Amino acid sequence: MNLKRIVFAAVMIAALVLGAAAAPLRIAVIMPSATTDMAFSQSMWSALLTVQKEMGGASAVELKYTDNMFKVPDAAAAIRDYASQGFDIIIAHGSQYGSSVQDIAPDFPKTTFAWGTDVNTFGLKNVYAYTASAEQGGFINGVVAAKLSKSKKIGVTGPIEVGDAKTYIDGFIQGVLSVDKTIAVSKTWTGSFSDVALMTAAAKTHIANGADVLTGSSQSVVGSIGAAKENGKVLWFGTQADQASLSPALVVASQVYDWTAMLREIIAAHKANTFGGKTYVLTLANGGLKIAFNSGYALPAAAKKAADDAIAAIKKGTITVQP
Amino acid sequence: MSTGTGQAVQKESRSPRFDWSRLLLNAILPFAGVVAALAIAGIFLALLKTDPLGAYLTLIDGALGSTFGITQTLVKATPLLLVGLGICIAFRANVINIGAEGQIIMGALAGAAIPLSLPDLPGLILIPAACLGGFLAGGIWGFIPGILKARLRVNEILSTIMMNAIALQFMNFLLQGPLMDPENVKRGTFLAQSARLPQQVWLPRLVPQTLLHAGLILAIVLAVLVYVFLWRTTIGYQIRAVGLSPEASRYSGIDVGRNVALSMALAGGFAGLAGVIEVIGVQHRLMEGLTSGYGFTGIVAALLGGLHPLGLLPASAFFGGLLVGADKMQRAVQIPSSLVTAILGMIVLVVSGAGIWARTWAARRLAGRRREEEERA
């Protein structure tokens, strides 16, 4: 791990030096929700901003984004437009964009396309796929949630049963049951990634049914957190980004996606004329996934220990979480 | 005296088809409506501290400033044209079809199901089969509210809106279940999309590296055919008669109810065809959001085209450009494309409100002409 890091640092420094004289690298990203969604889209956007700063700012890396593209045909047009404008790397950040990437990438063989969360590169030489083993962080969250629930009822508000939403929630439930099999976990699916109102209604129903801990995935969890806030006593576990700021008193922990290592690799590869052909997976072990505990919430020591033990076990491989 | 009567007869038989002033009015009014709407929207933009001129220039550049832009304009114009044709027919029978969104969906579903279930047939069979299937499915979806209006006097605006919602949920149900791409199911990603359609059913692309496809040609041909249908056939005449005066039509033996249902079925059919063409021409699979709001934008295009099939040709191109430009505006200067929806709404308000001037003006002219005849005679 350390050797790899040194090598890439060296490559990056070389790229920086060369890049200072060359034209800026042009990266475009298409996202299904706002860059400030405190979840999926924000995780990628903040990673891109971090990498841009590392590499020397806007003169070295030109960043453009198109957000709120939850309709695939619109996203496809955006991807194709960026490609025809000559962008070097195009990131289609949404599992619904795969078919668009599959259609467009062959027309632009010198452009790097990266998309996720998924594992399929379609056998194309200029496509990367990326995903996160969200079930791992889900497991950790589930362990802590089980320790904290007093009513023994936990509610899960999911968007659509696909991709990392599904794996996160499956992992979460395994985590809960590994601590206490008597806890009742009920899950609902709103059928939409973006409909926050439906999330709110679902969350309220869980709370009315007696749940005192909630979790969920996607950019629409703002609704669930809002319902928890209105109740005032329901705790929240988040994923994809650190959601502590949404409710400093009630958010216990969030699984955070860190895409920066992957982005550095993709950029370096592009400069070396490799445009795709690999799949990246974020895990606890490789540092792509992190658990961010909310400092504003007083977590009992026993719960924290259970979490740390579980994290270590997953990294070592003693516990395997089924996606 | 005889000359006067002769002249009057000549004028009467010539006016309906070559009334240039009427044509001009039908063209100017919508145009004025668009300008007014753009001006009001510009004021809103200025209030939001965004430069309206810059925004509109980006809009124009997006639509016309690149090959991609121009082809995209035509790509979007195609479904608008098809949907608009259907709405034209319905409107001529005085039926307002708000159900195009749902009809597009049903048409796309049926049209795609055929190649998905029979992937080994050659394109020469699959393409017409898919188009026909889409037209029929959309037609049925339009026929239902049509017959409800004809026989039970159910308000067609409400019933079509309900049909839209049902169609949307039906599509979601299918895409999340039976029609889901088996590849996705196998890999465990469970994306709500169908499998890719077999390549032989994809419509040929007219310009490489763009999305412009042969569906455009089909749409233009159909526009001409609809014109012929409405003004040169008996059924077309009946439909227009029912729209102008149901009482008079009934009196002369025309079955009003049947023509109402027929016009809605045709409207649905064209919308369904638009759905299939989008799928086999552009997206090559079924996915959520495939309608892209064409069902509503098509209504505005039809209004702007003076409810005339040939007027729809420039109108749908104009709106195609507006939609493409709006996307560009959103990407380049971060002005949300919802601005265009608001502009469309304003256009509809202005054009529908200004309709009175057209009617009053036309009525006065007709009265004035009649007076002229009487004076001469």
Next chain:
Amino acid sequence: MKGVLHIGVLTGILNSMIALATPFLYAAIGETFAQTAGVVNLGVDGIMLLAGFAAFFVTLTTGNLWLGLLAAALVGLLMGLIMSLVSVTLKAEQGVSGIGLYMFGLGMSSLLFKVLVGTVKTVEGFRPVDIPLLSAIPFFGQILFHNSVLVYGAFLLVPLAWVVLEKTTLGLKLKAVGQNPAAADSLGISVVGIRYLAVCLGAVLAGIAGASLSISLLNLFQDDLTAGQGFIAVALVYFGGWSPFGVLAGALLFSVVNSIQLWMQVLGVNLPASVAVMLPYALTILALMISANRARQPAALNKPFDRSEN
């Protein structure tokens, strides 16, 4: 299905039903006034959206819920005036102008939301208020008397609207204008004036309906917050036979279906979400079909009034 018949669940379902019915009640009763006077306003959904955003935004920036409510009412009034101008004075085709108003409201609310707010946020909305004594009644107490003020307002509106329509001169005028505008005109009633009043009243109520969503029921705003509820509200007027109590029955029926669908998922009953969501719409079409109330439809509904034609 083990948990369904538990008393807590039943209470929950009925309480959700009451809350969900609130926006329908405001919008549909408002539309009843407009349609009684002969004008169909299909733009209700657009009014709910733009007014709902106004309420949310004002509450977000000022922290004052009542100011937000006022903002919603004002936006409703403004849109009502636009609709009246286009449909009554300019005698436009009411179905078309209504759709135009809807698209305007949808687009403007989305635009303003994205530019002024950006990402979905929650606000502190109207909290449930217990009515003393009554809310302690077992079972019914928590369902009926533990709601926000906007919910109470919606249900009080029903008998109030009935009184106005059946027992006041204004109600008589509204009906006269809707049934036979020529006769009303000859009696000295200002058809245009009454129609403006009816449409604007309906629009103000539609605005409050939007506020009930953004600052009471959901406490947030997002793109297309209403998801077509305004159109269902218009259909409820037909379903309810242009009577406030009929509208109430329709709204409750619609909402209980919605509420059951939410609870079924929570309790683990396997009903595909799309099928459940489809039910209310199919129900509405059925209702429109069997609606024997068409006999009570205002005779001049959807017909612009033109003195010179009479």
